[in-house]
Amino acid sequence: MMDLSYEQSRPVADLGNIHVVSIPGSGKTRVIIAKVKVMLANGLTGIYLVTFTNKSADEMKERLISECGKSALEDVTISTFHSLMINHFQKYLPSYKLLTPEDKTSILHDIFVKHVKGHEGFSQFEDYVSSSNKSGNELFEQMNEEYKKYLHGKKNNTLDNIVSIGVQLMEKGELPIFDCDYLMVDEFQDTDIDQIKLIIIQGKMGINITTVGDDDQSIYGWRNALGYKGFKLLEKNLNSRQYMLSTNYRSKSEILTPAFTMIANNKYRIEKSVKCQKGLGGRLVHYHFPTRVDEAEFIVQEIQKESNINTMILARTNANLSYVETELIAHNLSYEKAGGAKYFQNTPCHLFLSTLRSIDGNSEHGTQRMLDILFNGQDGDRVEVSAIHSKSKPPSSLTPRQQAAFNGISNAYTYLKAFQIDRALDELSESLSIELEFLGYKFWERIPDLAQCLQRLPGNLTQRLAVFNQQTKEVESNIKLMTMHSSKGLESDRVFITCFSNKIIPSTRVNKGVDPTEHVEEERRLAFVAITRGKKEVILTSCENSDARKGWFGPSQFIDELGEIETHDYSKDKRKN
Numbered sequence: 038m039m040d041l042s043y044e045q046s047r048p049v050a051d052l053g054n055i056h057v058v059s060i061p062g063s064g065k066t067r068v069i070i071a072k073v074k075v076m077l078a079n080g081l082t083g084i085y086l087v088t089f090t091n092k093s094a095d096e097m098k099e100r101l102i103s104e105c106g107k108s109a110l111e112d113v114t115i116s117t118f119h120s121l122m123i124n125h126f127q128k129y130l131p132s133y134k135l136l137t138p139e140d141k142t143s144i145l146h147d148i149f150v151k152h153v154k155g156h157e158g159f160s161q162f163e164d165y166v167s168s169s170n171k172s173g174n175e176l177f178e179q180m181n182e183e184y185k186k187y188l189h190g191k192k193n194n195t196l197d198n199i200v201s202i203g204v205q206l207m208e209k210g211e212l213p214i215f216d217c218d219y220l221m222v223d224e225f226q227d228t229d230i231d232q233i234k235l236i237i238i239q240g241k242m243g244i245n246i247t248t249v250g251d252d253d254q255s256i257y258g259w260r261n262a263l264g265y266k267g268f269k270l271l272e273k274n275l276n277s278r279q280y281m282l283s284t285n286y287r288s289k290s291e292i293l294t295p296a297f298t299m300i301a302n303n304k305y306r307i308e309k310s311v312k313c314q315k316g317l318g319g320r321l322v323h324y325h326f327p328t329r330v331d332e333a334e335f336i337v338q339e340i341q342k343e344s345n346i347n348t349m350i351l352a353r354t355n356a357n358l359s360y361v362e363t364e365l366i367a368h369n370l371s372y373e374k375a376g377g378a379k380y381f382q383n384t385p386c387h388l389f390l391s392t393l394r395s396i397d398g399n400s401e402h403g404t405q406r407m408l409d410i411l412f413n414g415q416d417g418d419r420v421e422v423s424a425i426h427s428k429s430k431p432p433s434s435l436t437p438r439q440q441a442a443f444n445g446i447s448n449a450y451t452y453l454k455a456f457q458i459d460r461a462l463d464e465l466s467e468s469l470s471i472e473l474e475f476l477g478y479k480f481w482e483r484i485p486d487l488a489q490c491l492q493r494l495p496g497n498l499t500q501r502l503a504v505f506n507q508q509t510k511e512v513e514s515n516i517k518l519m520t521m522h523s524s525k526g527l528e529s530d531r532v533f534i535t536c537f538s539n540k541i542i543p544s545t546r547v548n549k550g551v552d553p554t555e556h557v558e559e560e561r562r563l564a565f566v567a568i569t570r571g572k573k574e575v576i577l578t579s580c581e582n583s584d585a586r587k588g589w590f591g592p593s594q595f596i597d598e599l600g601e602i603e604t605h606d607y608s609k610d611k612r613k614n
């Protein structure tokens with residue numbers, strides 16, 4: 038049996054309806070697994086354990102198998118609300134018409150083809166499907182609207198809202214409640230109104246309910262997670278005993294104390310007492326720089342000083358990580374990127390690199406492909422690679438803009454052959470990005486960043502391109518980059534949080550219909566989640582200015598809310614001038 042503290046052992050031993058409120062790093066998973074183990078040892082069966090993602094369901098299964106053996110899975114079903122409900126429909130209402138994920142993809146593809154100007158066939162639709170950050174983007178919003186209209190028109194139900202339909206049918210008595218005796222819900226703060234209603238119905242009909250969660254870690258408001266409100270709703274509707282897990286086993290108190298000082302600014306939260314098991318000896322520090330480039334350079338220098346420490350680098354959005362990514366690549370340091378493509382992994386950057394590879398390797402294929410895309414190569418008036426090589430005049434069939442691009446590419450070729458790499462990269466980058474922007478490609482603006490990154494690398498073109506070959510492989514590394522959202526549930530000895538700046542966190546983008554105070558509270562919880570990932574060291578970096586569109590940055594307002602912490606202000610440092 039795993040070691041459990043007294044505090045952890047109480048909810049484990051209580052087999053009634055219970056509601057566990059926890060703090061970060063308090064061993065929630067350990068408690069859940071230990072509880073299931075005790076239940077199985079007492080001969081109890083029919084246990085459903087709900088998690089929020091398939092990934093966490095798999096992790097839970099692994100933990101359970103290692104603690105209780107494979108046979109445990111005969112009595113314990115571990116899955117998401119969504120899959121539970123799909124199975125339930127298949128069992129009790131098999132003829133109910135629901136759209137499958139394949140149906141949805143095909144409908145979306147049709148909408149995409151109809152609405153995207155100058156799109157590049159299925160490859161860009163795949164970009165749409167795989168993009169993890171769709172909300173707020175005009176095209177995605179438009180597609181969503183069209184999709185909703187489609188569903189409404191057809192009166193179809195989709196697998197997306199199966200939980201909501203299931204709840205409605207259960208309420209009307211047209212669908213039985215779940216076939217289990219015990220329902221356990223992990224990450225309860227992430228439940229939305231339908232999922233909470235579902236839990237309440239099961240509870241009222243006699244199923245034993247255990248919920249575990251931390252309202253301070255509710256960061257999915259944009260996916261309708263109710264967080265604190267959900268805790269209150271459950272309390273009102275279900276008679277359950279509440280337990281607190283208030284000992285943190287992860288972080289040093291120099292990290293934990295400021296994090297809780299900051300989160301105490303939230304009005305809508307459950308008050309908690311906090312004990313720090315790891316005691317003193319850690320560090321939470323803030324560095325303020327003139328620009329984002331300085332921030333990135335500092336982070337990479339720190340990593341180079343002590344490269345064997347497990348490190349997470351977090352930011353509010355994937356785009357905020359771009360400077361650090363570029364800097365890591367420029368120093369040939371490999372890193373993992375969780376929950377999103379690497380900064381240069383997109384069609385425009387691939388096209389740029391494959392053109393360079395083709396010129397470097399004296400093959401025509403990559404260059405010809407690029408020319409076909411840029412100049413719309415139909416067999417008849419195709420711009421051939423040989424025309425670029427021989428510095429001929431641009432074909433008269435091209436528009437003036439295309440002719441300028443043709444000349445730029447041709448110059449780039451000449452410079453490369455003369456080993457003037459920097460000039461070649463500038464020429465090619467300009468031509469390609471202008472044309473790809475015109476053709477409506479997403480991420481065209483990353484090409485100049487890629488060119489700059491290549492300019493900073495040492496060696497000849499072959500050696501520089503080899504760095505990118507390495508970077509696009511899936512490598513294992515102790516440096517992990519991800520958004521603050523993706524860091525939930527993880528921990529690391531050292532955590533950098535970059536772009537901890539005003540206007541970035543709290544983000545200036547408030548979702549439609551969200552109250553501004555609630556928005557700041559959610560952003561504060563996000564900062565809280567990110568900071569509490571650190572075991573020994575948390576390093577926050579911010580900058581004074583860099584983005585002309587967004588104007589002045591300065592440190593995030595949350596820095597002051599952390600109380601007295603070590604701060605280094607290099608924002609007036611003139612070394613960059």
Ligand SMILES: Nc1ncnc2c1ncn2[C@@H]1O[C@H](COP(=O)(O)OP(=O)(O)OP(=O)(O)O)[C@@H](O)[C@H]1O
Binds near residue numbers: 065066527
């Ligand atoms: N009783 C205990 N004694 C020693 N270490 C413990 C104990 N309980 C948990 N831990 C350790 O504390 C760390 C945090 O545990 P865990 O990740 O399960 O916390 P959590 O509550 O899920 O955190 P979070 O909500 O922040 O993701 C882990 O490294 C875990 O092994």
